[in-house]
Amino acid sequence: xxxxxxxxxYASQFPFILFYQGNYLEAPTISxxxxxxxxxxxxxxxxxxxxxxxTLIEALQNIERYSAHVISSEDFALIYSDNHxxxxxxxxxxxxxxxxxxxxxxxxxSIKDKEELRETYKEVLASDTLTEKGAGLGLIELARxxxxxxxxxFEKKTEEYSTYSLSFSxxxxxxxxxxxxxxxxxFNIIETLKENFNSNxxxxxxxxxxxxxxxxxxLDLLKKVxxxxxxxxxxxxxxxxxELSQNIKKHAYKLSNKITGQLFLEWKDNGLEIxxxxxxxxxxxxxxxxxxxxxxxxxxxxxxxxxxRQLADFSQSDGLGLIDIATLIYPEKxxxxxxEKNEELFELILKTxxxxx
Amino acid sequence: MSKEIFTIDAxxxxxxxxxxxxxxxxxxxxxxxxxxxNSLEFYLPLTEKLFSFFNSFSNTTLDINLGYMNxxxxxxxxxxxxxxxxxxxxxxxxxxxxxxxxxIKIKGEEFQAIFPNINILxxxx
Numbered sequence: 001x002x003x004x005x006x007x008x009x010y011a012s013q014f015p016f017i018l019f020y021q022g023n024y025l026e027a028p029t030i031s032x033x034x035x036x037x038x039x040x041x042x043x044x045x046x047x048x049x050x051x052x053x054x055t056l057i058e059a060l061q062n063i064e065r066y067s068a069h070v071i072s073s074e075d076f077a078l079i080y081s082d083n084h085x086x087x088x089x090x091x092x093x094x095x096x097x098x099x100x101x102x103x104x105x106x107x108x109x110s111i112k113d114k115e116e117l118r119e120t121y122k123e124v125l126a127s128d129t130l131t132e133k134g135a136g137l138g139l140i141e142l143a144r145x146x147x148x149x150x151x152x153x154f155e156k157k158t159e160e161y162s163t164y165s166l167s168f169s170x171x172x173x174x175x176x177x178x179x180x181x182x183x184x185x186x187f188n189i190i191e192t193l194k195e196n197f198n199s200n201x202x203x204x205x206x207x208x209x210x211x212x213x214x215x216x217x218x219l220d221l222l223k224k225v226x227x228x229x230x231x232x233x234x235x236x237x238x239x240x241x242x243e244l245s246q247n248i249k250k251h252a253y254k255l256s257n258k259i260t261g262q263l264f265l266e267w268k269d270n271g272l273e274i275x276x277x278x279x280x281x282x283x284x285x286x287x288x289x290x291x292x293x294x295x296x297x298x299x300x301x302x303x304x305x306x307x308x309r310q311l312a313d314f315s316q317s318d319g320l321g322l323i324d325i326a327t328l329i330y331p332e333k334x335x336x337x338x339x340e341k342n343e344e345l346f347e348l349i350l351k352t353x354x355x356x357x
Numbered sequence: 358m359s360k361e362i363f364t365i366d367a368x369x370x371x372x373x374x375x376x377x378x379x380x381x382x383x384x385x386x387x388x389x390x391x392x393x394x395n396s397l398e399f400y401l402p403l404t405e406k407l408f409s410f411f412n413s414f415s416n417t418t419l420d421i422n423l424g425y426m427n428x429x430x431x432x433x434x435x436x437x438x439x440x441x442x443x444x445x446x447x448x449x450x451x452x453x454x455x456x457x458x459x460x461i462k463i464k465g466e467e468f469q470a471i472f473p474n475i476n477i478l479x480x481x482x
Contacts, residue, residue, distance in 0.1 A: 212370045212392060235458040242392050242427050249394060304463065311435055312471045320428035328460055 001337040001349055007192045008262050008277040008349070011207050014080050015259055016040070019193055021076035022202030022267070023225050024092065025069050029060040031221035035206070036079060036086075038213040043083070044172045052086045052170045055145045058138045059088050059166065065138075066102065067092035068161055073201055078189060081172065089167040089186050096162055099154055105136045106152050109143045117144045146170055202267040207259040210249040215242055229272075236328050236354055237272060241265075243321045244276050244350070251288075252278035253345055271355040278348055285338055285346035291319070292350075295326045296333040303327045329354055363410050371399050372423060376410045383417040391423050391430035400433035404440060414445035422453035423461065431464060438468065442475055450477040 011017045016039050020032060033053055040049050060077055067075050075092040094102070112120060121140045143150055146168040156162045167186055197203040204221070208214065219238055226234065241263075248261035261278035280288065298306065307323045310316060326334055335351040365374040372389035385407065393399045411417070419438065426434070442448050452465035465479045 212394065215392070216369065235455065236460065238425060239460045242425060246392070246394060246427055246429075304467070307463075308467045308470055311432060311467055314432075314436065314439075320431060324428050324460065327463065 001351070003192075003196050004264065004275065004277070004349055005337070005339075005347065007196050007205075008207075008347070010189065010192055011080075011262060012258060013082075014207065015083050017078075017080040017189075017205070017207040017259070017262075019076065019078045019197075019203065019205040020221075021073055021197060021200065022204075023069075023072045024060075024063045024067055024075050026224045026227065028221055028225050029057060029064070031217050031224060032060060032077070032079075033057060034217040034220070035208075035214060038211070038217065039208050040081075040172065045174065048172045048174070051145055052172050055142055055168070055170050056086070056088060058142050059090050059168075062138060062142075062166065063090050063092045066094050066098065066164060068095045069093075070161060073198075073203075074157075074163055076203075078186070078193065080189065084171065084173045084175070085169040086172050087167070087169045087186055089165065089190060091163055091165040093157070093161050094154070094164040096156070096160060099162060099164070102164070103154065105139060106150070109136070109139055110148065110150055110152075112143070112148070114144070114147070117148065142166075142168060197266065200266045200268060204265040205263070207262040210245045210252075210260055210263075215245045218245075233272070233354055233356065237274070240274055240325060240328055240352060240354070243325050244274060244352070247321055248276055248278050251280060251284055253281055253284075255279070271353055273351060273353045275349055275351040279341065280338070280346045280348050282344055282346060285348060288322075288348070289336070289338060291322055292334050292336055295322060298326070300327070300330050303330060325352060328352075363406075365403070365406070370394075374403060376407065378411060381416055383411055383414065384420065385417065386420045386422075387434070388420075388422045390425040391434070392425055392427040393430070396427070396429035396433045400430070400437060404437060407441075414441050414448065416447055417441060417445060418449050418451065420451045420453070424455070424458075426461065426464070435468065435471065438472065438475065438477075442472065446474070448475060450475060451480055452477055453480045453482055456481045 018032065018035060020028060033056060036056060037049065037053055056079065063075055063077060070093050076090070078089040080087050109117070117140060121137070121144065124137050124140060150166065150168045152166045154162050154164050193205070197205070218241060222234070222237065245263065252261045254260050261276055264273070264275040266273040295303070303323060303326055307320065307327060310320055310323060329352045332353045332355065337349045338346045341347050360377060360379040363376045367373040367389045370390065370392045372387050372391050375386040377384040419441065421434065438450060450468070452468060454461040454465060462479065465477065469477045
């Protein structure tokens with residue numbers, strides 16, 4: 001839990017962060033875009049958001065296009081923002097024989113100025129190479145929209161494969177501000193993410209608002225990329241996510257202009273772990289701890305009995321969510337870790353697990 | 358007497374509602390997902406609408422098929438069943454659930470246990 005707390009604390013400075021590591025074959029792009037779009041639609045000017053989304057699509061499709069699709073845990077995208085910039089970092093496995101050509105394209109794009117990029121774009125658009133897969137139009141567009149701050153690297157892993165990473169930032173705010181978060185901070189986050197998620201087969205990590213729009217986009221994403229999961233696991237996952245997300249929405253303490261909470265979905269060899277992080281007032285933390293400590297003592301029949309009593313008691317409007325969570329993950333137990341942040345607030349990590357059948 | 362129908366379309370996080378008055382038979386269908394953050398805002402006006410649409414609740418079937426339901430909605434649906442049953446005790450409830458969905462099935466069983474006198478039929482699909 002400590003490394004999770006470290007990541008959560010680090011990410012808390014940003015109003016938005018999303019990381020998805022896993023299968024990029026089943027087109028997760030649309031659902032990821034939907035999550036980003038719904039988060040920024042009220043705060044970012046429409047034309048700026050459009051440009052940011054446009055480049056994000058290119059970047060995510062860049063993974064789909066160049067990935068060798070061999071080790072899905074090596075394919076990932078990180079998207080985060082400080083409300084001035086949207087910072088995007090992608091990585092994927094690539095066949096070594098494709099590197100030369102790609103690197104040549106990137107090298108030639110990265111030295112061009114704005115005008116040259118515009119010319120190159122027009123040339124490529126008009127040329128016959130358009131039908132070729134990867135004529136480089138997408139990369140030229142990324143360079144143009146990001147005012148050419150593309151950073152890229154290749155790292156050889158085996159005789160056959162390397163990792164290819166690409167990162168850039170897009171301004172989403174018309175005020176000109178120094179982009180402090182770009183290289184150093186992206187590097188820090190990537191390191192902390194790897195520390196946390198290295199052994200996972202797949203990961204979805206998110207910090208932002210927990211509206212129902214978000215939950216629905218997330219469920220869409222899971223339906224697409226986790227089709228191979230057993231159905232029963234899927235429905236359980238979905239019920240859990242709804243309760244956990246709405247719990248955050250309802251109970252988390254929100255610091256102004258900061259994310260409400262964070263969500264971790266980690267696919268391991270033997271099951272799926274879902275954790276949440278958020279701040280709680282002391283009073284709510286005490287109530288929560290007491291409730292969970294009592295729930296984890298109960299067996300399945302006792303949980304069902306408690307649920308029934310709570311449901312039938314019309315005077316109570318609360319508390320069913322946690323009971324449902326405990327019932328859904330049984331025989332696994334809810335785990336939690338809460339530490340005092342200051343006199344009034346606690347940091348809470350709640351962890352649940354669903355085993356594969 | 359001809360059939361009269363009133364429909365409330367599904368929204369992002371609320372289900373489709375169909376109310377059907379056919380002679381002496383009443384049918385209420387609740388279908389889709391139900392996860393509004395404040396479920397009272399949906400279920401209170403719904404209950405009012407049901408009361409204005411149906412002259413009486415005798416011979417009523419309540420057909421519920423929810424893929425997702427948050428815990429707040431769960432309670433509101435229980436209240437709805439209770440409210441209709443109080444008006445007329447020949448209520449039948451059909452509770453549909455996906456065969457892979459243990460939680461929704463458990464919720465149906467809970468309703469049966471809470472209301473042993475109401476005819477609640479669990480139907481797997």
